[in-house]
Amino acid sequence: MKVTVERAQLLKSLGHVHRVVERRNTIPVLSNALMRAEGASLRLKATDLDIEVVETLPAEVATGGGITVPAHMIHDIVRKLPDGSQVQIETVGDKGTLAVRAGRSRFTLQTIPEGDFPDIAAGEMSHRFELPAGHLKRLIDKTQFAISTEETRYYLNGIYLHVVDKGGAAMLRAVATDGHRLAQVEFGAPEGAAGMPGVIVPRKTVAEVQRLVENPEESVTVELSTAKIRFRFGETVLTSKLIDGTFPDYARVIPAANDKVLTVEKGEFAAAVDRVSTVSSERGRAVKLSVADGRLTLSVTNPDSGSATEEIEVSYEADALDIGFNSRYLLDITGQIDGDTVELKLADPGSPTLIRDPAGPGALYVLMPMRV
Template sequence: MKVTLERTDLLKSLTHVHRVVERRNTIPILSNVLLRCDGGQLALKATDLDLEISEQIPAHVEQPGATTVPAHMIYDIVRKLPEGAQVSLETSGDNATLELRAGRSRFALQMLPEADFPDITAGEFSHAFTLTGRDLRLIIDSTQFAISTEETRYYLNGIYMHTVTTDAGERFRGVATDGHRLARAEVPAPAGASGMPGIIVPRKTVGEMQKLLEDPDAEAQVEISEAKIRITTGNVVLTSKLIDGTFPDYGRVIPQNNDKTMLVDRDDFKAAVDRVSTISSERGRAVKLAISEGRMVLTVINPDSGSATEELAVDYESDPLEIGFNSRYLLEITGQLRGDTASFSFADAGAPTLIQDQGAEDTLYVLMPMRV
């Protein structure tokens, strides 16, 4: 193979694909990126056997061909080349190296044969639909933080995506929970999504989707089967296996009858929680909210370092309530709210609390209280 292309194009594509490759691999070919040039394009592909990213970029192809080279190595080389450089990639039939040239720089990279490179993209996709980058990012950004990291409950290690029928029509919904908090976000279901199987998209795949959806106005083609998801945006195609498990019936933990409602300025509340939690212990992180008509007092007590209190004005007209939460969870949830006013709906000190933007229906959060 022999191909010449712009350093900027090659670096952008390598940035997308090399992230999939684990730094340490027991299977040597999984450390490599597949390069295939033909018909005025260079195609790049990387995989970890669960997730695969491929991209095509324009190039001047003098001799078609394909090979694989270490992904992180070629990424680091191209990243350090001067801007505006022309990069030439060439293999010869009699040796096991790829020659990379740019200006006066020369690199010879060890190759492994293309035939050894695995392909996880085979299989049929039963449902296909198109979402805007903005809608798919809303689902991901609003729920990703609540994905569980507990490997024993592997079915919680991703975002559960499915369609539901509500009073507002059919909705495409994403849900994540770790047992302590739950995040749910939804957008109008696109044509083609109706009847799709409920799928659990793994944490790593979610992170890569988030990075690829940089343009909110770009369209993302989504294809789904029982075992895989494929996202196509621009020239980039991401294919991933899904988590093979059953997501719990999350509807049972979303409170329906929390009748004590508190409205508070989101930024003021977030800043106050952040300030008082400075004194909390790394292990405890508990903050107590004492809520009464028109006011809330936030308290943190750490036996090892002292205590902190702060008072906020709130809109609250129900019976006085004292309830405790993990301050980090409170900050993460309020950090996802997009409006100026946060709405808290309580039942009692031991029941889950519902948190939303005031008047917003597309996202909601459930937080379990702590004993303080």
């Protein structure tokens, strides 16, 4: 193999593929990225056996062929090369090494044969649809924070992507929950999504897809089956295994009868929660909300460090209520609100609270209260 590539393009492509490679691997070839030169392009591929990313970039190919090289090392080398340089990549003799040249720099890297590299992308996809990258990014951005990190409840370690019927209209919905809070976002299902199986997209895959959305206006092709999902962003293709589990019946925890409506200015509310939680304990993070007669009093009491209170004006016409929440969870949710106000629908101190964004239809959040 002998190929010449423009440094900026190579760096961008390596940036997309090398991230899926774990720093520590018991299987040596999984530390490597596959490089294959053919025609007028160079194809890069990396995998951790759960996710595979493939990217194709234009190149001057003198001799075709394929080899695998340490992914993080080749990325670091190209990153440190001078801007605007041409990078020449060439396999050397029978020693199984790869020479990388740019200007006066020369590197020789150990390789592993292409035949040892695994392929997880095979298999038929039963459903295929396209949607704007901005829509996909919104589904992820608004729900990702609620993904559980508890490995024993593995079926919560991702975003549940499925199609629902809402008033006769098909909606593509994303849901994530960790048992303490729930985030749900939806919009009109694109053509081809109808009848798709409900799938749980793993947390690491979600993070990689989020990074690959560079232009919200471009179109993303999504293909999926009951076992795998594939995202195509132009010349970049990410294929991932899905979480093999059953997502819980989340609709049961979304309250429908909460009749105490509290409307508060988002920025003022978030700043007040942040200030009073300064004295909260690292473990509890509990903040008490006392609401009555158009006023909300936020208070935190920590026996080890002291207490704090702050009062803000709100819109609230129901009976007085005291309720406690984890302050970090409150801030996570207010951080997803697009508009200037937040609407909290309350029931009683022991029941889940429904939080809506008046300016962001299609998104809702549920937060479980804490004892304070």
